[in-house]
Amino acid sequence: MSSAFEVRGGNRLQGEIVPQGAKNEALQIISAVMLTPEKVTISNIPDIVDVNLLIELLGEAGVKINRVSRDVCEFQADAIDLDYLQSPEFKKKSGRLRGSVMIAGPLLARFGKAFIPKPGGDKIGRRRLDTHIIGFERLGAKFIYDSDDNFFRLETTGLKGTYMLLDEPSVTGTANIVMAAVMAEGTTTIYNAACEPYLQQLCKMLVRMGAKIQGIGSNMLIIEGVKYLGGCEHAMLPDMIEIGSFIGLAAMTQSEITIKNAGVEHLGIIPEKFRQLGINLEIRGNDIYIPSQETYEIQTFLDGSILTISDHPWPGFTPDLLSIVLVVATQAKGSVMIHQKMFESRLFFVDKLIDMGAQIVLCDPHRAVVIGLGRQHNLRGITMSSPDIRAGVSLLIAALSAEGKSTIQNIDQIDRGYQYIDERLRKLGADIKRI
Ligand SMILES: CC(=O)N[C@H]1[C@@H](OP(=O)(O)OP(=O)(O)OC[C@H]2O[C@@H](n3ccc(=O)[nH]c3=O)[C@H](O)[C@@H]2O)O[C@H](CO)[C@@H](O)[C@@H]1O
Numbered sequence: 001m002s003s004a005f006e007v008r009g010g011n012r013l014q015g016e017i018v019p020q021g022a023k024n025e026a027l028q029i030i031s032a033v034m035l036t037p038e039k040v041t042i043s044n045i046p047d048i049v050d051v052n053l054l055i056e057l058l059g060e061a062g063v064k065i066n067r068v069s070r071d072v073c074e075f076q077a078d079a080i081d082l083d084y085l086q087s088p089e090f091k092k093k094s095g096r097l098r099g100s101v102m103i104a105g106p107l108l109a110r111f112g113k114a115f116i117p118k119p120g121g122d123k124i125g126r127r128r129l130d131t132h133i134i135g136f137e138r139l140g141a142k143f144i145y146d147s148d149d150n151f152f153r154l155e156t157t158g159l160k161g162t163y164m165l166l167d168e169p170s171v172t173g174t175a176n177i178v179m180a181a182v183m184a185e186g187t188t189t190i191y192n193a194a195c196e197p198y199l200q201q202l203c204k205m206l207v208r209m210g211a212k213i214q215g216i217g218s219n220m221l222i223i224e225g226v227k228y229l230g231g232c233e234h235a236m237l238p239d240m241i242e243i244g245s246f247i248g249l250a251a252m253t254q255s256e257i258t259i260k261n262a263g264v265e266h267l268g269i270i271p272e273k274f275r276q277l278g279i280n281l282e283i284r285g286n287d288i289y290i291p292s293q294e295t296y297e298i299q300t301f302l303d304g305s306i307l308t309i310s311d312h313p314w315p316g317f318t319p320d321l322l323s324i325v326l327v328v329a330t331q332a333k334g335s336v337m338i339h340q341k342m343f344e345s346r347l348f349f350v351d352k353l354i355d356m357g358a359q360i361v362l363c364d365p366h367r368a369v370v371i372g373l374g375r376q377h378n379l380r381g382i383t384m385s386s387p388d389i390r391a392g393v394s395l396l397i398a399a400l401s402a403e404g405k406s407t408i409q410n411i412d413q414i415d416r417g418y419q420y421i422d423e424r425l426r427k428l429g430a431d432i433k434r435i
């Protein structure tokens, strides 16, 4: 696969786009197939690098995989090869994505053993696994760290339910602990649990498999362990981060776009945050219609002070859309402070936007003030490299709105999470090609 996009900016886009299935949900759901020897059928699976890599890993670990169609897959984990899960091949491959860490919970629950290599994913700051490990320990697992080979090993003779108050509502951490607890002996209470739609979907799937979980959607999950989980069917929700990216794309390129089947009841505060930037969007049934807008004006707080948009665990605003909000603000009228509280290395990509002509002050690693250009002039196309998945798409959106040619390198980052993005954008009228 080639590794750059060449984009000629300035086209107004038009048409309909259907979001892919949610990447972060897919990583949890596909890990959960390890909890049962029975068949699990999953649909609306996004065809993206991270998810395909996880499916490949499961296949190598002995899970039977049958791709019924491009987005539907049957899994059957009735003959897991535990030796593979300690091998250098597993270590190398699973180290390439963050999501692979979530097979630890199911393995611990079912086989009493799990191995976690140092996980991959975006290099967007420190990404610790403390919540996962401490949670497993609280359930009675023994944690052994091999500093020579950077492998975390976990072992148990039987997990036991307990009360735990998580240090922070970690998304993958909560998923991992839930998957371990569903087959532990007795009752587990997880307080300060993450409750993103990804987790709600996971819990609903586990309940269909026979798990007993109360409090789904809240920050307190009460899980009564069961001895056995069976097969089920599960359909992934539309990817809310992709939906937010398309809203930003439409505004920034003055385009009229309809996002079809957007799962609007699951978007939480996301539409409202884009409205705060002055973007008109209409919810039409399960679609989102964004009219072409010449300009959009950032709201102030009620007392007239400069708006701040910051991230927060669900139901707050997801950190994965802050880079998108930031780029959209560069062409708005007005100013906004972007405060990325969770990750300390996610805003550095703004230097590229500044090179393109945007007015941004990076105050510190967590905060940037954007002074919108209000279409007084266009951004200029440049050559740039994508540091992480969401910065990559933000740069792509900037390039599509800019004057002239841009080259975005390192687009493997974008391919990790956005399915056939160049092809889908071309259908809307974008001038983009892989080189
Ligand atoms: C595969 C996957 O699902 N990845 C998502 C998941 O990553 P992941 O599950 O790895 O992220 P966590 O929820 O564990 O935390 C992310 C970072 O935020 C910090 N933190 C977290 C909670 C909090 O209240 N305060 C705080 O500062 C953590 O210390 C950590 O550095 O959740 C992140 C936070 O929504 C998203 O960016 C990632 O896209």
Ligand SMILES: C=C(OP(=O)(O)O)C(=O)O
Pocket: 024, 050, 097, 098, 099, 120, 121, 122, 123, 124, 320, 389, 390, 417
């Ligand atoms: C940070 C992200 O992904 P990951 O956790 O897989 O690195 C993301 O999806 O924005």
